[in-house]
Amino acid sequence: MSEIRLGVLALQGAFREHINMLERIGVEAVEVRRAEQLDDLDGLIIPGGESTSMGLVAERWGLVEPLRQWVHMGRPTWGTCAGMILLAEQATGQKQGGQALIGGLDVTVNRNYFGRQVDSFEADLDAPALGETPVHAVFIRAPAITAIADDVEVLTTVPGWGNNHEAVIAAVRKGPILATAFHPELTDDLRWHRYFAQIVRENMQRAD
Ligand code: GLN
Numbered sequence: 001m002s003e004i005r006l007g008v009l010a011l012q013g014a015f016r017e018h019i020n021m022l023e024r025i026g027v028e029a030v031e032v033r034r035a036e037q038l039d040d041l042d043g044l045i046i047p048g049g050e051s052t053s054m055g056l057v058a059e060r061w062g063l064v065e066p067l068r069q070w071v072h073m074g075r076p077t078w079g080t081c082a083g084m085i086l087l088a089e090q091a092t093g094q095k096q097g098g099q100a101l102i103g104g105l106d107v108t109v110n111r112n113y114f115g116r117q118v119d120s121f122e123a124d125l126d127a128p129a130l131g132e133t134p135v136h137a138v139f140i141r142a143p144a145i146t147a148i149a150d151d152v153e154v155l156t157t158v159p160g161w162g163n164n165h166e167a168v169i170a171a172v173r174k175g176p177i178l179a180t181a182f183h184p185e186l187t188d189d190l191r192w193h194r195y196f197a198q199i200v201r202e203n204m205q206r207a208d
Helices: 015-024 035-040 051-060 064-072 082-087 191-207
Strands: 005-009 028-032 043-046 077-080 088-092 105-110 120-125 135-140 144-148 153-158 168-174 177-180
Touching: 005 015, 005 035, 005 191, 015 028, 015 043, 015 191, 028 035, 035 064, 043 082, 043 191, 051 064, 051 082, 077 082, 082 088, 082 105, 082 177, 088 144, 105 168, 105 177, 120 153, 135 153, 177 191
Parallel strands: 005 028, 005 043, 043 077, 077 177, 088 105
Antiparallel strands: 105 144, 120 135, 144 168, 153 168, 168 177
């Protein structure tokens, strides 16, 4: 039984892993490659991978404008890693330009913030919105969120990573938009997928 139908943008990167996680929590999941598919979805995940490549493929396949409209219509969207970069209103450390491709989430991301220092690392992070047990976060050439608008909710931070050893923001939510700098789909912890499915359900109830 699946009362919601979620899409995973399947242009590049770790989309199959997200599909597997959604199936494990009993949610119908489809790989999205065409703009028309968005019409039949209740929510969308933009996976990790490489944001420049993903953006180029999205442009070639005519998906950039439909994705912008999707996000601006307030449809539930979760970006992980490269997907988070694409959702940010501003990005630094870009290969070209400073503007992210899809936007809609009022944050600034630094594209390879953690990746500058180590290619990848794992950490157990507190994320109270998901429960008392810390979440295991896998960071791969990961971005960080370096600035947020007032109404953006911080869900988890990485202690001690900032220039002055302050905590660095690694996951946020703003209404129906969720963004994580790390890859929950590469762990066994289903809580982030459940959390996003709940955002989608709440959004549908509001729309009724
Ligand atoms: N830093 C990468 C980028 O710019 C994202 C890496 C990832 O998604 N694992 O796209």
